[in-house]
Amino acid sequence: MALDSKIPVGPLADKWTTHKGEIPLVSPANKRLMDVIVVGTGLAGSSAAASLAEMGYNVKAFCFQDSPRRAHSIAAQGGINAAKNYQNDGDSVHRLFYDTIKGGDYRSREANVHRLAEVSRNIIDQCVAQGVPFARDYGGMLDNRSFGGVQVSRTFYAKGQTGQQLLLGAYSALNRQIAKGRVKMYARHEMQELVKVDGKARGIIAKNLVTGEFERHSAHAVLLCTGGYGNVFFLSTNAMGSNVTAAWKAHRKGAHVANPCFTQIHPTCIPVSGENQSKLTLMSESLRNDGRIWVPAKKEDAVAIRAGKLHPTDLKEEDRDYYLERRYPAFGNLVPRDVASRAAKERCDEGYGVNKTGEAVYLDFAAAIMRFGREESHVKGLTNPSDAEIKALGEKVVEGKYGNLFQMYEKITASNPYKEPMMIYPAVHYTMGGLWVDYNLMTSIPGCFALGEANFSDHGANRLGASALMQGLADGYFVAPYTVGEFLSEDIRTGTIPTDSKEFDEAEMICRDRTDKFMNVNGTKSVDFFHKRLGKIMWNEVGMARNKEGLEQAIKDIQALREEFYNNVRVLGSAKGMNPELDKAGRVADFLELGELMAKDALERNESCGGHFREEYRSEEGEALRDDENFTFVSAWEYTGVPAEAKLHKENLVFDNVELKTRSYK
């Protein structure tokens, strides 16, 4: 099937308005006869379900958590971008569009990104009207902060809990529709299969995680708002339950997966402490505004620190290597996420890492504390303050700015970041790749849509900070509820989709067979055992830096691991009733296929761009080298039975409105 992105014709800035005006409307009487399934209740899912119900469709919403309010959007800290220009610093829709395209290293679609920038403004209006308590200044107006990779202040925030507040806003809109009976909510349910009838997505098989029963749900369209697949790495900043299963089942039924190798590694996370760690915790990027990143300049010092014989505060200034400031004098510690992450890995790989695993660098606030302290003592008019006094004053200022983060760090590591430098290391955080969608957010299966992190469309090869929340809500509130009309307007005479068809029988049978398969292996190793091993392969070979040899090895290793999994996994208990181990087995089985496809995609893309860094493709100074001539396209993979034989479709990216440039932060 040829890929048709269905980008509307006309000038970039008019495309969305024109297109929206031309989408056929479904009459209110007909909407009442149409069912829509929404899988996932994060920002994209909750907002889509609420909006569609409000427009008149019958909506069924599903989440695997015990409440729709717990989806992992809730953990987003920093903020949400919008081109409001409230700060009068020259921001505009075009500037947000341009920053997003450039930040994505020119691997996203112009038309989609421009639409995102346009509707960003409505998101803030909408959320405020819903009672989302954004931060305000003393005049009562909304406050903004600035974020990495941009030169304006366009980020709206609610302390370090912006995702939580936005999700609770969307959840309240969803609740309003549930109360009206317009949305039927299925919590503790997981989509296990997509049902296609006559080539169109017409329903799902969902597992009730409490009773273990499979349920059939039909609809005229299915929206997948199921988030990203970062947990393929086992350790990531994603929630424990975040998974790729719904998207992967759609892939197996014909939805292409686009750019799966584009993953974002966040530079400031708390390092791994041991083998039993289950997840990683992000420390907000804002820390890089004042913290200086360094490792020892001499290898013997690094060895001594790792052995606990040397203390970082004892190291003299000249014995420290502030490697970001050294390599990137123009941006210093504020280089974009991908650059900062790779630089940390480079130092640790060379043997300069500082914690016992050798995979950590320092983020030091000592200089900032003294700088703030001197400022404060000046403000207070102190004459000849002692160093201790300056330090105490400086610590107060740092506490005001980053207090909650410092407290979180201390809780997890039992080390006081005011007294000794923090240790950080990059961790998997977000996946730019996802289900391929056209301009209407429809996948290559008619009637199956993908929204939010689950699709690939807006962030190219690297996502800018505070843009994930923006995209999730844009897709859910303002894009999909309209664009589904183009598909559904042809279905007004279809009537309710029956669930007793052979298509539903077959789909349910697939689920039952798979469950039986897991229950009957009776192997010796737990599901996590395999998940951890998959994570290691992914992190080492398909992580921050990749090369041909490693990727080829990874593909072989994953294939072998998958076989071992099906022969030796142990799932105890029964398929009836609640069984989280069984549910986990299903998720890991899908990760074991996805991981291979990611490696294959990374192998195919012979260039370095954004979060995808191929060691063979770099400049003499070691920086990423993009190949615009040969790789300005989206890789969309079609499932053909096994990941190894997935078929590549290319969607060429056309840039009419921006000039492709090399990103430089020197």
Place this chain on the structure above:
Amino acid sequence: MDLTLKIWRQAGPEAKGEMKTYPISGVEDDMSFLEMLDFLNEELIEKGVEPVVFDHDCREGICGMCSLFINGEAHGPGRKVTTCQLHMREFSSGDTIYIEPFRAKAFPVIKDLMVDRTSFDRIQRAGGYVSVNTSGNTIDANAIPVPKHDADRAFDAATCIGCGACVATCKNSSAMLFVSAKVSQFSLLPQGQPEARDRVLSMVNQMDLEGFGNCTNTGACEVECPKGISLENIARMNRDYLFASLSSNK
């Protein structure tokens, strides 16, 4: 460190539960409490014993999914942390740790340590929203200034993660801290005013229907709340409720 765990095991909602004892060794200081349970589960699987079921998801203290009553305290020892943020360095080798589900009539046990908290969702459906359509064509976000003080207090109330520690802690199994936080968020903002009276009446009514107990101002909920939600919210809700019951048409 070596520990003795006494854990509530219950096969299903109707089954009879009991405390079972599991000795465990090799626990590390840096493990979170839930990682310690993962570690136990790995061992149980190895031995062919069905692993312990518990709720968890984000493991960074924000989703509100994890629960657990540890040594008689919701989310265990330590203040302003959820169970997922509790680390094993808070315990010492040789300790016996009692692990139970959050107990309340309105939170029935599903399995082992996992409980059903959908009563919280139903309370919020009863009015925990502003009735505004999602058209995006509302007024400009800066059209209504909100005093910073009010916005900050609304935010403080809105940070409730809906974990249910307040209910589990309360000797009456009252949900007043939770409900008042949800009511307060809206009653402190201009956007919430038009529906303020009906909202508080409906949400309190739903809370009573769910079988939560009454508030006797003990204040234990505030102490155990991982997000530090203030008792002030209960006072505010009582005030709003009184006003609404005297003046609403409902």
